[in-house]
C-alpha cells in the first residue's frame with residue numbers, strides 16, 4: 001500500500017491530507033507535526049485568541065482524522081529525510097518510510113538582528129502556545 005507522509009501539521013498539511021482522501025487516494029497518510037496540538041488555524045491567534053482563553057480553532061477533531069484514516073503524529077519533529085531509502089527520521093528516533101513526501105513546514109517569525117526573541121517586552125507570535133504566553137503576560141503584573 002502506498003504511503004504519503006506529510007511533514008508539517010499546519011493548515012496546509014492538514015488540508016492536503018483531507019484533499020488526498022477527497023480525491024480518492026486509498027493508501028496510508030501520515031501527518032507529522034512538531035506542535036503538541038492537532039492542526040489549527042493561526043489567524044485567530046492574533047484576534048479573539050489573544051483576548052479570550054480558548055482552545056485553538058482546530059481544522060478537524062480527532063474523530064475526523066480517524067474516519068479519514070489519517071494518522072496524525074503530534075509533538076514529533078522530522079529531523080532527517082533520507083531520499084535514497086525514502087525514510088523520515090523523527091525526533092523520538094522513529095523512522096517512517098514513504099512513497100511520496102510532502103513538505104508543508106510553513107514559516108517561522110524572523111527576529112530582528114540583535115534583538116533577543118521573547119525577552120523582556122518582546123514576544124513572538126506564531127503558535128497557540130505563544131498566544132497563551134502573551135495572554136498571560138497581558139494580565140496586570142504579567143510583565144507586558
Ligand SMILES: Cc1cc2nc3c(=O)[nH]c(=O)nc-3n(C[C@H](O)[C@H](O)[C@H](O)COP(=O)(O)OP(=O)(O)OC[C@H]3O[C@@H](n4cnc5c(N)ncnc54)[C@H](O)[C@@H]3O)c2cc1C
Nearest residue numbers: 008009010011012033034042043046077078105106107126
Ligand atoms: C498570528 C498569526 C495571524 C495570522 N493571521 C492571518 C490572517 O488574518 N489572514 C491570513 O490570510 N493569514 C494569516 N496568517 C498566516 C497564516 O496563518 C499562514 O499563512 C498559515 O499558517 C500557513 O499555513 P502552513 O500550514 O503553510 O504553515 P504553518 O502554519 O507555519 O504550519 C507549519 C507547521 O509545520 C510544523 N513543522 C515545521 N517543521 C517541522 C518539522 N521538521 N517536523 C514536524 N513539523 C514541522 C510547524 O510546527 C507548524 O505547525 C496569520 C499567521 C499568524 C502566525
